[in-house]
Amino acid sequence: MTIPNEFTEAAVKVNSAREDQLYSEFLRSGEPWKSMYRNNPWLAPPDMRKPLEWGSGQYWDTTVARKHPHWKDKGLPIATKDIHQMRRDLKQWGFCLVEEGMSEDQCTRFRERLFAQAAGERSAGVQMPTPSGQYVNSLVNKGRCFVQCIEQDPEGVQAGPLIEEIMDETLGKGWICHSFLSNGADPGGYPQGLHIDQAPLLPFQTEEAPVLCNTMYIPQDVNEENGGTLLIPGSHQIMAAAGSGGQVGELPPAINLEARAGTLLIFDGRLIHGTGANRTDRQRFVATMSNVTAWTRQQENWIMTVAPDVLAEASPxxxxxxxxxxxxxxxxxxxxxxxxxxxxxxxxxSLKEFREAYDRGEYVRVRELQAQPSKEELERDYTLKAAYARVAAQRKSNA
Ligand SMILES: [Fe+2]
Structure with missing residues (x-):
């Protein structure tokens, strides 16, 4: 087979010099990280071959807002039940704190389930260690209390309706869940490198609003001692102002999150943050439910992850x-x-039926068909056909 020379691998390569390429320069700009590290050397992640350094002004070596010399008088967010205050905090600082977002009972249930699960995963040898601490992934399969959080069901998270309103306003109705997992900070662990959660979109930057918004469930008190999440207040605005492929200058210092058990932290996908270093002798857990616009590829591949019994009982x-x-x-x-x-x-x-057919070993895909399919091919129970039949039945009953 001869193919035109212009289509050969060699010819394509010769005609694709760097300066001729379409958008590669932009896509490979490395911004905003390049300028950020250049202008803020204190942001460099720790060398994990060495003990963690203290006293040299690195980002993890900080404290909570009310004790921080730079931040203590700046009016940073404190926990509130006032949705107007939350909106102002989210806009100005990139985060807000929902006071008693979980009731005491809800929080206790959440904490006990989470700590038991974490211990169980260690015993079973299925834990996920990270340099910061143990992660507990895919909470959807690990307890009803977690499912309720994904649904913002007031039975599991009393501030549910308020969270939904803020997500609707931020991500647009129809937003979906990116992932729901628990981030541990283990005694002696390293701080996480500071990052933004919508980084996969970089170097594109969304100026007007984030495309990802986090809700962090805080089941125990967190502070500067036990790895309270590191945040750079207002950094979402700095990212937005830099714009796509833009540079970032000097940043203000990071703080450790301080919050009581039961608080929820809502934060903008453009906010610079990371897990703090835990200097106590006990594990610390928070759980992050990340939400994204309806078109985003999700972090968790839920259609595969969700357990059959959880799927069977799942609400719409x-x-x-x-x-x-x-x-x-x-x-x-x-x-x-x-x-x-x-x-x-x-x-x-609705994809539920496809997954259920798959679980039963009965998923029948449409394959190569001749113009005149055989009798057997015509009689096959195509899963797709059944799905369209359900659509027709629903429309009929709604009519
Ligand atoms: Fe993150």
């Missing part, structure tokens, strides 16, 4: 949050969902 809302409600630009299976609106409970775009 939970299915939607996990991304099992396909729509034109996300999550379609064999084209099913193209044209769907991604509405909670809509048979059109």
């Amino acid at each position: 809302k939970l299915l939607h949050r996990m991304g099992l409600q396909a729509l034109t630009y996300g999550g379609t299976i064999e084209g099913f969902g193209l044209g769907a609106q991604g509405r909670v409970g809509d048979a059109f775009g």
